[in-house]
Amino acid sequence: MTIEELVGQIQPACAETMAAARKRWRYxxxxxxxxxxxxxxxxxxxxxxxxxxxxxxxxxxxxxxxxNGVVEEGVSQSGSEVTAQVVANMVAGQSGVALLAEYNYCPLYIINMGMKTEEPMAGVDWHPLMYGTANMTKGPAMDRETVEKAILYGAERVMSMADCQMDLFSVGEMGIGNTTTSSAVLSVLTETPPREVTGRGAGLSAEGLERKISAIQRAIDVNQPDKADVLDVLSKVGGLDIAGMVGCYLGIAASKRTAVIDGFISSVAALAAVRLCPACKGYMIASHRSLEPGAALALSELGLDPVLESGMHLGEGSGAVMFFSLLEQALYIYKKLPSFDEGHVETYEEFD
Structure with missing residues (x-):
């Protein structure tokens, strides 16, 4: 399957069915x-x-x-070795998203798309396309073919799960330095200065934030990514986690399932997916607005307005998994609440 073939499978959400659902709510x-x-x-x-x-x-x-190779530039409080450790914690059920998934009776599926560690972990889909990307301040983070492979693998995995009756997906990540790559991608896609879309990530001093902004600007200057070419942007200033997430969004849409967007990184990946295939947006729901500065812009570009303003910035897909239960409760009311006739209540009149 090619990306063009994948995108060709995505159809707009059904307007007729949505009209019927609105009518059902009305009564x-x-x-x-x-x-x-x-x-x-x-x-x-x-x-x-x-x-x-x-x-x-x-x-x-x-x-x-x-x-992400850009970690070499001092853009994060932690080193790259923390990525593998947090993934190990996820597998052990000892991370934010792992605990939330357990609480929600939801399996957790982790794909290693490009961690630095070469030692496979039990409980992880081991599919490294690189052992960390290159330092994007010195040249492209990866080549275009690698981006394509990451997108297609993410899509293929969720499509196979949809075939097994998985209807609701959260799209999360783990990768030290990925708020830097996400800010770079968002800056290019929206033509917004890096300073306006870059935050402190997992925790940076004022000096560290300046290093991060500088690294993003240098990466953009060195690579000159084409904002009209999403794959070019991802290959030059993105990350393998972002590319894999783009694939997840496309695969979920192709399968006519629901993708729940998490925070900043998840929102940027969603925007990249929509730039590749606008119809993909019809299969997305935003869970919350992350505290990261670029999150509001990414969601605005998507035209999505999340209901939760919680100040969360935990990452990993945690906010999206928390949101699952709210969607399930809303669906339960939609299914079970009687109509006015069934409830022996006069139908409310609607006024403009």
Whole structure:
């Protein structure tokens, strides 16, 4: 399968089914529109699945792990060795997303797309395309072919899961330095100065933040990525985790399933996926607005307005997994709440 073939499988969400779902909400025995944004989310899921009463038969928390060569520039408080350690903690059930997945009765699927470590880990889909990307301040992070492979592998994995009745996916990551690459990708895609989209990540001093902004600007100046060519942007200033996440979004959309966006990095990957295939947006739901400065811009570019303003910036896909239960509760009301007639209540009149 090529990326063009993958994109060709993605169809817009079904407008007719969404109209039917809106009508169903309208006659539920409750004040009109009283479930707020959650009504719109269930309508969207109905359109994704082409089912007026959609289902969530299975959930999957995806995590794409990779290391980033730009860490050499002092853009993170931690070294690259922390990526593998956190992934090991995930496998052991001792990380934020692992615990949230356990709480939500949701399997956690980790893909190693490019960690520096060469020692395979049990419980991880071991598919390294590189052992860490190159330092993007000195040249491209990777070549275009590697980006394509990462995208396709991410897509193939979620498509195989969708065939096994997985209907709801979170798209998360682990990779020291990936707020730097995400800020670089967002800066290029939106033509926004790096300073406006770059934050402190997992924790940086004021001096460290300046190093990070400088590294991003140098990477853009050295590589001159073409904002109209998503693969060029990802290969020059992106990361293997971001590329794999782009593939997940495309694969979820091709499978007519639901992708729940997590925080900043997840939002940037979602934007890159939508730039590759605009119809992909119809299969996305935003869980929360990350505290990272670029998160609001990425979500604005996507035209998505998350309902949670929690100040979270844990990463790993954790916020998206937390959001699963809210979607499930909204769907439960949609399915179970009686209509006005069934509830023996006079239908509310709708006024402009």
């Amino acid at each position: 539920k025995c409750m004040p009109i529109g009283s479930m707020g944004a959650f009504q719109d989310m269930i309508v969207s899921i109905a359109g994704m699945q082409r089912m007026e009463i959609p289902e969530i038969r299975g959930k999957m928390a995806m995590v794409i792990a990779a290391d």
